[in-house]
Amino acid sequence: MNLARHRTGTAAGHAVVLGAGIAGLCAARALSEVFDRVTLVERDTLAGDGAPRRGVPQGAHVHSLTVRGAAVLEEFFPGFVDRLAADGAAVVTALSEVEIVFFGSLLHKVPVGTVLQAGRPFLEDRLREAVRAVPRITVLDGREAIAPLATTGNDRVVGVRLARPGLPGSTEDVDADLVVDAMGRAGRGAAWLEALGYRKPAEQRLRVDVAYASRRYLVPPGAAGPDHALLVGATPARPRGLVLTRQENDLWVLSLYGFGRPDHPPTEPGEFLRFAAELASGPIWEALRRAEPVTDVAAFGYPHSLRRHYHRLRRLPDGLISTGDAICSLNPIYGAGMTVAALQAAALRECLADGTRDLPRRFYRSAAKALRLPWLFSTLADRSMPQVPGTRPAFAALLGKSFRATMRAAATDPEVAAAVWNAVSLTASPAALARPRVVAATLRNWPRGSER
Ligand SMILES: Cc1cc2nc3c(=O)[nH]c(=O)nc-3n(C[C@H](O)[C@H](O)[C@H](O)COP(=O)(O)OP(=O)(O)OC[C@H]3O[C@@H](n4cnc5c(N)ncnc54)[C@H](O)[C@@H]3O)c2cc1C
Structure with a gap:
């Protein structure tokens, strides 16, 4: 990626990104190449203490970063992967140091690349540090975006109204040349379009009714044998799965999931382990059984995958785009959400290289291309489940x-x-x-x- 080329983009002024999840952090980085100022607004107070936060409850569950996702983060933040590894993230040779059982078969252990394994809060905290180090970016936490500000004819979004969470009287208006909704799948971008007199994007949903239960453990170094992860995927005959991976600093996470209520994993600690025991075996599992849990069992319900077809809208206001889970939320069992968030930021970067004229339309088209295969792949796999x-x-x-x-x-x-x-x-x-x-x-x- 040629940075100099991106610096020739014609945009200037102030961009505001709403939501400091993976999509917002990557988008802010892309925007910093052409905007004079980028403000990243987050509803949560960002403690950076390595714990899951309220706005990202999925942070308690396993978050694998694909090789492609790591490569995009490395392009945005050169040296990022090495810094994460130096801080304690597990660096693992795929496929030879992981046991993957898909559709009942253990995949041949051939070395095909390196993966980085870390908890979502660990990864996000470090990504935020990298974003904070970019001179043009300011992070404003403890502020909730509550409404867009637009020109009289609503043909252009020119800012956003913020408030302190729980204090509705505390509003402040922030002017912006571009507002980016990275508020996650429950984000307000689609509703804002409607409020401004535009159509909402058509939604495609695939009901999967997946539930997760996860717990973190401290496993002494070397106790789990030579492998660093065990993945057992669901099958049509047994719609339950398990991911057990080493993360940073000898912490391991055990995430269980199931399709449909009868196969949702339990959160009572004894039943949680019994559910896992039906799926797992081998040295990693034996080590985990003896390990000390360091968290409670956390639960998460994921009702449906969701795609919003912004690229099909005929009319769009200037100055507002949505990205990340706000456009496409994939069934998390395929572990691709952070990668597609990063890929959308890469698409935004490409579009910004040609300036900001007609940016929403160009960006949505480009993002739709990046999303096509991951969406197809995950929904086809889901459709094989009765x-x-x-x-x-x-x-x-x-x-x-x-x-x-x-x-x-x-x-x-x-x-x-x-x-x-x-x-x-x-x-x-x-x-x-x-x-x-x-x-x-x-x-x-x-x-x-x-x-x-
Ligand atoms: C159980 C589970 C497991 C997953 N596992 C994986 C995995 O293994 N690998 C993977 O790549 N992906 C995984 N994902 C998906 C991944 O979490 C997301 O796809 C990815 O983080 C991109 O999300 P995002 O940044 O768009 O949104 P989010 O992560 O949801 O972030 C949205 C942010 O916006 C903030 N916000 C919301 N409303 C407002 C507002 N009004 N004002 C200001 N801020 C606001 C929130 O506080 C939050 O910080 C998993 C998801 C789940 C649910």
Whole structure:
């Protein structure tokens, strides 16, 4: 990425980013290359103490950063990955130091790259430090965005009204040349459009009814054996999954999930471990059973994946864009949300290189391209689960069989395993799974009989 090229963008003035999650932090960094000032507004008070915060309750659950996501963060903040590792994040060789069981098959352990494993608050705190070090960016926490400010005809957003959370009388108006909604999937950008007299974007939802339960443990160094993570994915016959990964400073997280109420993981500590014991085995699991928990069991409900089609809107006001989960929230079990948030910021950076004229439309088109494959991939995997309504049973069964066959092939064939890993970690196109050799291996492993 050529920074000098981005500096030729014609924008200047003040950009305000609402929400200091991963999407907001990355967007602020992209904007700092062309705006004189960037203000990052966050509703929470940012303690930076490594604990999950109120506005990001998912922070208590496993947050894998894909190889692609780490590469984009490294482009925005050169040296970031090394600094994280120096601070204690686990640096792990994928696929050879992780045990991944997808659709019932243990993927062949071929080395295909390096991944960084850390808790979401750890990662976010360090990303925020990197953003704070950018001279043009100011972080304003403890402020909630409550309304957009627009020109008389509402054709342009020119700022935002803020308030101290819980103190409605404490409003302050902030002028801006660009307002970025990075307020997460419950963000207000779509409702703001409607309030300004525009259509709301069409929404695509896929009901998955996934629930998570997670707990962190301290595992003595070396006690878990040579591997640094264990992932057991859900299958149509057993819609439950588990992720157990080493994170920073010998902390490990055990996250359990299930599709549909009967398979939601329990939060009572004994039942939580019994649920896990049905899925896990091996040295990592044995180490965890003996380990000391350092948190309570946290729960999180995820009702549906969500995509908002801003790129299809005919009319948009200037000066307002949405990004991150506010545009697309993927089923978290595929671990791609932070990566697509970073990819959208990279798309924003590209668009800003051509100035700010017609920015919302150009950005939404470009973001839609970045989102197409991750959305397709995660919703296809979801549709193979009979617990996910809305898919013809015959199609769901066909998808289930084809995933199962590919994973069986990936158990013995390093090329197939690498293609699966690269697709999941968004480092290469899933088209590699359609290579003749991979297809032939898949067909040789096609399951006979029903899934069960
Ligand atoms: C259980 C779970 C597990 C996940 N696991 C993974 C994983 O393994 N890997 C991965 O890549 N992704 C994972 N994700 C997804 C990931 O958390 C998000 O996709 C990613 O963080 C991008 O989110 P965001 O920044 O758009 O929104 P958020 O992270 O939701 O951040 C939004 C921010 O906006 C702030 N805010 C909200 N309203 C206002 C307001 N009115 N004014 C000011 N500020 C406001 C919030 O306080 C918050 O800080 C997981 C998600 C869940 C739910």
